[in-house]
Amino acid sequence: MAIWEGVNEFACVAETQSFTLAAERLGVSVVKVSRKVATLEAALSVKLLHRTTRKVSLTDAGKLYYQNCKPLIEGLEQAELAVTDMQQQAKGLIRVTAPTTYGERFIGPIINDFLLLHPQLDVELILTNRQLDLIDQNMDVAIRLGQLNDSSMIAKRLSSRQLYVCAHPEYITKHGEPHTLSELNQHQCLAGTLSHWRFNENGKARTIQIKGRLSCNSGQVLYDSAIKGLGLVQLPGYYVQQALEQGKLVEVLRRYRESTEGIWALYPHNRQLSYKVKLFIEFLESNIDRY
Numbered sequence: 196m197a198i199w200e201g202v203n204e205f206a207c208v209a210e211t212q213s214f215t216l217a218a219e220r221l222g223v224s225v226v227k228v229s230r231k232v233a234t235l236e237a238a239l240s241v242k243l244l245h246r247t248t249r250k251v252s253l254t255d256a257g258k259l260y261y262q263n264c265k266p267l268i269e270g271l272e273q274a275e276l277a278v279t280d281m282q283q284q285a286k287g288l289i290r291v292t293a294p295t296t297y298g299e300r301f302i303g304p305i306i307n308d309f310l311l312l313h314p315q316l317d318v319e320l321i322l323t324n325r326q327l328d329l330i331d332q333n334m335d336v337a338i339r340l341g342q343l344n345d346s347s348m349i350a351k352r353l354s355s356r357q358l359y360v361c362a363h364p365e366y367i368t369k370h371g372e373p374h375t376l377s378e379l380n381q382h383q384c385l386a387g388t389l390s391h392w393r394f395n396e397n398g399k400a401r402t403i404q405i406k407g408r409l410s411c412n413s414g415q416v417l418y419d420s421a422i423k424g425l426g427l428v429q430l431p432g433y434y435v436q437q438a439l440e441q442g443k444l445v446e447v448l449r450r451y452r453e454s455t456e457g458i459w460a461l462y463p464h465n466r467q468l469s470y471k472v473k474l475f476i477e478f479l480e481s482n483i484d485r486y
Contacts, residue, residue: 201235202264204228205243209261210331212251220333285471286315292329293338296414298322300433301483302338309478316471324388324412329463335472337461338479340431348461351476354483355455356431358393361444363424372447373427376403383426385417386410392429394451401451458483 207217208228218225236243243257253261293302299322306318321327321334329337329348343350373379376394384392384405391402407426411417414434421428421435422443428435438444460476462468468476 200238201231201233203268204231205235205257206261206265206268208232208244208251209253209257214251285313285474287469287471288317288319289336289471289475290319290321290332290334291336291338291475292321292323292327292332292334294340295322295324297340297433298338302479305479305482308482309475312478313474318475329461335462335469336476339459339461341456343457343459343461349464350457351460351462351480352457353460353476353480354458356433356458357455358429358431358453359435359439359446360392360427360429360448360452361421361435361439361446362427363422363443364445366421366424366426367445367447369424372445374448376401376448376451379403379405379427383407385420385426385428387414387417387429388412393453394448395453396451400453 204217204221204227207220208214211217211220214225214228214232218228221228232244239260241256241260242254243260245252245254291302291306298320303320303322306320310316310318321332326339327334327337329335337348338353339350340356370382373382376396379392384407386405386407386409390406390410391404394401394403409417409420409425411420414430417428418430418434418438420426421430422438427447435444439446460479462472462476
């Protein structure tokens with residue numbers, strides 16, 4: 196007869212390499228996780244984990260067992276989801292990650308509206324500019340901006356954004372306006388998380404390395420720097436559109452403006468999308484352009 200007791204706990208420890216993190220993910224005590232794994236090892240008559248005071252690692256037998264039992268666990272999860280979704284009930288926890296500033300300004304308010312409509316749902320929103328691993332961090336949905344490079348995820352395009360290169364009028368008066376991409380190396384360019392800016396030149400994508408006195412992973416800080424005349428900045432429209440309309444900023448290099456890029460909802464390809472997550476993504480798609 197197959198042994199199931201302790202399998203989930205063992206898999207969590209194998210994935211997190213920590214009894215403490217595994218207990219947090221499962222919502223139980225560290226003692227319970229340790230006992231369940233010990234019971235499993237005793238039943239199999241084999242040592243699955245190397246334990247030290249500093250870390251936990253898999254034995255050769257543990258690696259082999261994890262590789263074989265992981266698909267079975269996922270299959271059981273899919274079966275549970277399928278049965279649960281028959282009830283078409285919006286309840287439970289949805290774990291979401293989004294970029295910090297964008298999440299604060301747009302995703303957070305949408306989630307609040309979503310929660311008002313679904314009193315049996317809970318949402319844990321993690322705002323970070325790091326791209327979390329959805330599988331390792333047990334996330335349901337990630338909001339990503341711009342170009343995607345994670346082929347292991349399914350991506351749903353929610354909306355789009357436009358990047359603008361702009362500066363304060365006083366900066367243009369003092370330093371001149373760039374008219375070609377080659378002139379950017381003569382200017383103070385306020386850098387974000389990347390050291391290059393993206394453009395469209397004669398229908399072809401082009402990246403230009405930039406340099407300047409300030410680099411920061413906050414669009415709001417870069418916006419403030421541009422408003423204070425410290426240099427050129429490339430930011431999405433939701434940061435600069437109002438300032439452009441009011442004349443506080445001036446767009447430059449407009450003919451090199453890159454095509455619009457996506458705002459995406461990502462979720463793991465190896466998970467059946469639960470009803471609650473489907474509902475959430477549909478709500479995001481319907482409401483994201485309202486904010």
